Amino acid sequence: MLSLRPYWEEKESNKKPYDKKGGVKVPSMPIVQMKKIYKHFGGVEALKNIELTLYEGEILGLVGDNGAGKSTLIKILSGAIPPDRGEIFFRGEKVNIRNPKDSKELGIETIYQDLALIDNLNVPANMFIGQEIKREKLGRIFNIMNLKAMEKTTRRFLDQLKINVESLRERVHNLSGGQKQSIAITRAIFFNAKVLIMDEPTAALAVEETAKVFNLIRRLRDSGISIVYISHNINEVFDISDRIMVLKTGKLVGVQKKKETTKDKILKMIILGEGYQNEKTALK
Amino acid sequence: MWLKKLIFTAPSLIAFVIIFIFCSIISPFFFTDINLQNILRQIAVNGLLAIGLTMVILIGGIDLSIGSILGLVAIISAMLIRAEVGLIQIILVAIIIGMAIGVTNGFLITQFSIAPFVITLGMQFVLRGLCFSITRGRTIFVEMPFNVDFIANGDIGPIPFPAVLLGLVYFIIFLVMQYTVFGRHLYAIGGNEESTRLFGVNVKLVKIAVYAICGITAAIAGIMNLSRISVGDPQAGTGIAFYIIAAVIIGGNKFTGGRGGLYFTIIGLFIVTLIYNIIILVGLGYYVQLIAEGTIVIIAALLGREGKQ
């Protein structure tokens, strides 16, 4: 359950995000498919007939104006809220995601916009929240934690990703936004994430920190993790994504491969809702 | 139609009507002059406390010290009567005391950002201790001058004076809350304190004012209590804070503030008082009162929560 090295250090044979047919990379199976998703809050329809397809080893940018439904959609995928209607498929099989634990068990990890860490706990506590390392035998029955192991492992993770946090014993309340975000990302990638959802991860970050995060995201993608990247920032999305999905007021406007579109076109989709080719075209 | 609005704003009104009809059917003594007047008198004292507390709860706070303010003012007023001080002066003194305590509460809460529960809890201990210390544990017997006695025991026509007084205070506070900027601020702070602060409202000052008003209403209730039982009792008002909170919430005010109003509170007070009354009339034991009250509080808690997402 707990992997101690980031994915890019795993052996070559373990990762196969792309099949190679005649030397050309062909996108493999969709790892996540959300079909006919509906969600309303009170009288407001937040999502209407949304389809999302995420392929293994790609970065899908999810964009749209405020209130478009981006956060709502990924919250449904991560189990934070239930959909009114619709189905979710993981690796082709229908799954029922009723709570955050369900999605984590599938390997879907989420980094939310404002809700990263628990302020009054320290770094190791936050790193292992919900999946604490327990002591042997008797410890498993009474859920006794192995504090030493958690502290040690946390230090190792952070060192590997070159994240700088001086004292692991202090409450995370005093850390900077960037540090907190880094810890949240570390938590996600080290716990066997196959799908990583990131909701505005660079909103609170400085420029160098953003560059660092982008590097990290690319390495993750190259090692086979599929990523959904939500952002307001068109430049960022263009920089990082392989495909871009546009929502507007709860409806799907369209999905485009980055190479086949321009920032202008995407902006038009966001603001005007002008739909372009549908899903099938974007795949080819 | 105003009738529809009246009903749909407060579902608790329907509960009240049902309970009222139920009570009239169950006991022949219920719908009598004496009993109804008695109910109104009981509600009047508690009503004053509840009006002040409603404002506090609306801004998302709480005040556990109201019972002890009542007691303190009651015994001080009793001593003043003994010293042959006039009613007007007594009322003035009471208002000043209530305001001072309220301002202190509000100041400590806002200045240091401390939970209102804890500050008013501490204040309640201090004031109650003062009550006993001043009177050395004894009650103060006084000869009630007519004007003081009238406050709780007089009538204006068929209506007991306390109810008239309550109606007056209710009316004034109602006007303040509905039609003044201050009143609007109350709801705003209860709804989203941070946004309200960012809009330029002096939240600290509003809060202190609210706690001050709560202290003042508790002080007036103290005078009414003295008039009602004709002695200065240092134990007066013990434990009443929770009871009033229950009434405010049962009526439909939101515990965390931002929604509700005096209208809800009065209904809640009526519901609780009616239930107590009918249980006594029917002759069921004390324990039925307790179980009924507790159950209603829990029901109110369940009904009053934010809708599940």
Next chain:
Amino acid sequence: MKKLLLSKKRKQSFSNTRGLLTALTRKSVGPIRKYATLSSLILLVIISSFLSEAFLTSANILILIRQASVLALTSLGMTLVILSGGIDLSVGGILALSVVSSAQLVLKTNFSPYLIVLTIALLGGFAGLCNGVIIAKGKAEPFLVTMGMGIILRGVAFIVSRGRTLVLGQETPPIIRSITHDFLGPFPYPVIIVGSFFLLFALIMHYTTFGRYVYAFGGDPEVLRLSGVNVIVVQIKIYMVSGMLFGIAGILHLSRINAGDPTAGDLRVLPAIAAVIIGGNQFSGGIGNVGLTVVGILIMGVINNILSLLGATYYVQLIAQGLIIIFAVIINAVSSKD
């Protein structure tokens, strides 16, 4: 994972005794919070010993401890609830119910004392379960739910005792009497019992996932939920534990008073909360530990004790308690702003 545990490359961060000490005293609090309350207590004790010769006598300390023991258990339960960001006002009701129920069990049945204790603990736990379910699943305010439940249970206590005070007299099993009056070596039983509970819970809060989730829930319940933890179960457990502790506190009360009085515990709620806050725990939750509550209990106990010794009336104690609460929170609020 086994490799992790066996590797000694890094210096061990916690030795076992240090870990224990952390659990008891330093857990989750900043330096000022824990030192301010402790030094206040020490100062208080020193001043008291000067104010009255009788203060440091063993007889007096015994009285102090016996008086504080019921408060200690209720405060312990309250600590957990407050750390989780909630509150439990049903102390009075659960205490009353457990007092009269255990009295009835003594009078009407021949349950062994251990069985009585177990039954009452389960009873308290069940009351807490009801609280927890309504609060967690019903998403209702803990303040209101526990207040209502407390009132209901007090009513039930009246029913169980048929409105009378049940005097036990000779019928009390010796073990129950000895809870208050006997000694294990030099230590009075109340200290052993209360001390064991505090020690147990200090360890639970520091070393188990449940304890950690209590703090996490007090800090940010939504993040905890999103991390995959079943927060509803956590919250229910918290109120079950506090209910159980309140129930056991009732047995201690019965042992002292030797009578089952349905009005018992009426005034126990606020002092329990006061002890938790005076000790330095944060009222809104997330910060503090059971060790701080011990300090709070002792501060209140010492104040009450020294005031009695000096001949001050009960009323002065009330004033003192109130002032201490207010000063304690102000100090904590000001010192946390660093």
